[in-house]
Amino acid sequence: MTHATTSTKQKKFKKKTIYISICICISRAARAAESQQEHTHIVVVFDEYELVQETMGKKSELLLASNPVHKKIPVLLHRGRPISESLIIVQYVDEVWPPPASILPSDDPYAAAIHRFWGQYIDDMFPPRIRILRGTVPGDKNKASDEMTTALLYLEEAFVECSKGKQYFGGDSIGYLDIALGSHLGWIKAVERIAGVELLGGAKVHNLAAWADRFCAHPAVVDVMPDADSGERPAAAAEVRVLGSWASPFVMRVMVALRLKGVEYELVQETMGKKSELLLASNPVHKKIPVLLHRGRPISESLIIVQYVDEVWPPPASILPSDDPYAAAIHRFWGQYIDDMFPPRIRILRGTVPGDKNKASDEMTTALLYLEEAFVECSKGKQYFGGDSIGYLDIALGSHLGWIKAVERIAGVELLGGAKVHNLAAWADRFCAHPAVVDVMPDADVLVEFTAKHADLMRALLASK
Incomplete structure (x- = not known):
């Protein structure tokens, strides 16, 4: 036959x-x-x-x-x-790509709807709170941890309901909801260590904890799940760390420079009023933020760090003019001018140090008029002080924009809103919307609340210096 x-x-x-x-x-x-x-x-x-x-x-x-x-x-x-x-x-x-490996329940529209509901819930709940616990955006870490714990309790119940006693949300195989939640597991484990919280380790979510181990060991997952300690992203972050605080304009300079260069970093949040041993050891002269730790070696002073970042990580994103020493000198001059003029007057307008607020406002207005002229000269008709892309002087001034807007509200003054600095006002909008800036620029309303909450502590700290 x-x-x-x-x-x-x-x-x-x-x-x-x-x-x-x-x-x-x-x-x-x-x-x-x-x-x-x-x-x-x-x-x-x-x-x-x-x-x-x-x-x-x-x-x-x-x-x-x-x-x-x-x-x-x-x-x-x-x-x-x-x-x-x-x-x-x-x-x-x-x-x-057809079955038998169906990701969403293919024969039960109601079950598919339930999976989609929980998938949307996960995306609403986890990413913003993970960012807070990572320290990359401002927020109450205790509140973020509590809200994630509550979300995981809901998902523990959802797992029991969806899995029907099997290994995954999808039953015998990984499904839509497994992917939706499982993709966050690396960062959930990482922020447990970064923020010192317990999320998946508790007895209340034992089904979810066992599921997480199975998911991470699955052949479709194991090679693409970043390790919380030594995976690609955490390793990069461990190599470059920034000691600082989300509210500091000087720390923001460092973060923007690193983001322009595409360098991943870990922001190690310092507690206001209490300097960490790591900070004191890394900056024993000034004992202040920011400090960049690159492969364990500390660099201090924000504009020095910006230049270091520019020199260590190569173009195409050059921060200082690389082919024109005179232009680079002009940028450094205005960067120093900004640091001499803005921080002390912003503190007066915030009310954290004594001083004549009208005088401080007038002096900042004069400084902004000078910088309006500098923008026209340096930008040569382009979008930024650095030309087509953000440069050294953009970072030097742009890092203060959140606080400039905040003190306009706190002190009832107008600084960037006037017609006399219309080029600078338009530049400020572009700078704040830039992809390297938008996620690290503190909102003015949040800074106003921060000032009210910490006013007494700030006055005490500044008085002790």
Whole structure:
């Protein structure tokens, strides 16, 4: 008897260009295809996807063209067509690459709706609170920790309901809700250590804790999950650390410079009124923030740090004019002028040191008029003091914008709103909206609240100097 041989069909998909770690979904699709061929004798050949790394603080032309609305990662490019928003991409992957590995429940619209609900809940709850616990945005860390704990308790109940006694939210295999929550596990574990909190370790979420271990060990996950201690992102952060406070304009200078260069860093928050042993050891002369720790070696004074960052991490993002020593000297001159003029007068207008507020306001107005002229001279008709991109003088002055806006409200004065500095006012809007700035520029209202809350402590600290 002659046995017929089943013919093998090959389907080749164009290379998928993918931003960030939705690698889990693609890997699951490939594994699904492997599983499918065992049953149907159809071999599905997948090209490996390409992860195109975006540089932090500098959005590529490809990203801007692919996601012109939000201008952010991730973007999946499949056959040249872009799809944005991570959970939308996950659903697209599920629909384009067929079962048996279904990510969303395919035969139960209600179950699929429940998974989508919890996926949205996770995205609403976790990213903003993880940023607070990381110290990259201002906020109450105790409150953020409590809210994440409450969210995990809800998700413990959701796991019991969705898993129906099986290993994953998706049942026997990883599903939509596993991916939605599991993608945050590396950072959840990291912020437990950074902020000294317990989130997944408690007995109240024992099902979720066991699920997390299974998820991280899954073959589709294990190679793309960053390790909380030594993974790619934490290792980069450990190499570059910034000792400082989110409210400090001088610390902001360092963060903007690093973000312009695409350097990942860890912000180690100092407690106001209590200098850490690390700060005292790193800056024994001035005993103040910011301090940049690069491979364990400390560099102090914000504008010195900015120049160091510019020299250590190469172009294309040059902060000081690299081919014109005279222009670089002019930028340094105005940077020093800003530091001489603005901080002492901002403190007077905040009310943290005694002084004539009218005089301080007049002197700041005069300084801004000088800087209006400097902007016209340095920018040469372009968007920034540095020309087409943010430079040294942009960082030097821009770091004070949050506090300038705050003291306008605290003291009832007008500094940047006048017609006499219209170029500077327009520049300020552009600077604050820049991708390297927008996430680290403190909101003026938050700074006003900060001043009211810490006024007595600030006065005591300044009086002791």
